[in-house]
Amino acid sequence: MKNRTKLPNIYIGVVTAVLYLPIILVIVYSFNESKISSVWGGFSLKWYETLFKDKAMFQALLNSIVLALSASVAAAVIGTLGAVGFQKVKMRTKGAVEYLSMLPIMIPEIILGMVFMTFFALLGLPFGMTTLILAHTTFCVPYVYMLVKARLVGMDKSLTEAAKDLGASELRVFVDITLPLLMPAILSGMLLSFAMSLDDVIISVFVTGVNVNTLPIKVYTQIKTGVTPEINALCTLMLGATIVLVILSNLLSRIGRPKEKK
Secondary structure: OHHHHHHHHHHHHHHHHHHHHHHHHHHHHOOEOOOOOOOOOOEOOHHHHHHHHOHHHHHHHHHHHHHHHHHHHHHHHHHHHHHHHHHHOOOOOHHHHHHHHOHHHOOOHHHHHHHHHHHHHHHOOOOOHHHHHHHHHHHHHHHHHHHHHHHHHOOOHHHHHHHHHOOOOHHHHHHHHHHHHHHHHHHHHHHHHHHHHHHOOHHHHHHOOOOOOOHHHHHHHHHOOOOOHHHHHHHHHHHHHHHHHHHHHHHHHHOOOOOOOO
8 A cells, every 4th residue: 555655656756857857957057168968067157158149049039029929919819809709699600610710729830831931922921020920820819719718608697787787888898897807818818829929930930031030940940050058048047037927926916815814
């Protein structure tokens, strides 16, 4: 019996090691003096100095942040309006249309990237930030749509009906009641869209221009010539920024909460 009770702990330990050991190694080797990651040459901050001097890397990071923010905001607007609108629409083809709206997350990215490239070429759009935002918004919309739709299903309809009985217009009901109740789902969809856009490589390769480079593409192209510890330093800084944002988010979420009575 004692051996059986130890199995879950061993399983959790193995899974935790597999997930977090590579992250720890990336952090450790970002302070490595040697250019070869497999060889420890002593503690050094030179790769962080090299990173801060690399203007191309920071420009790629800035492009990725602008792209992810633009795509997530646009996807939030389109996905929210689509979910709210489809809830009120009653037609036989509603299910088929909703299924078609989910296709961007079902189709393999390489096929989706080729489709975007062909479509933008037919329209005569110059490849660059505009085509990147359009493409990323398209595959981010379903994530917001699904979360908002699930929120709408669990929402109490008596609140909106009561507001209408009191004389509120459709727009007033949406702004004052529906939108605040949907905001957690919208923000979750935006965060998920931001992460998916920031991480995308395949679609971005097909629709980016010569003068626009995103961080995933920049890192991917450097793999061919060998990844230097400069990339480890960048990953460490991004990981630290993510941890700070999570801590701040938790602290802000506690503000205004009623204190528990002892």
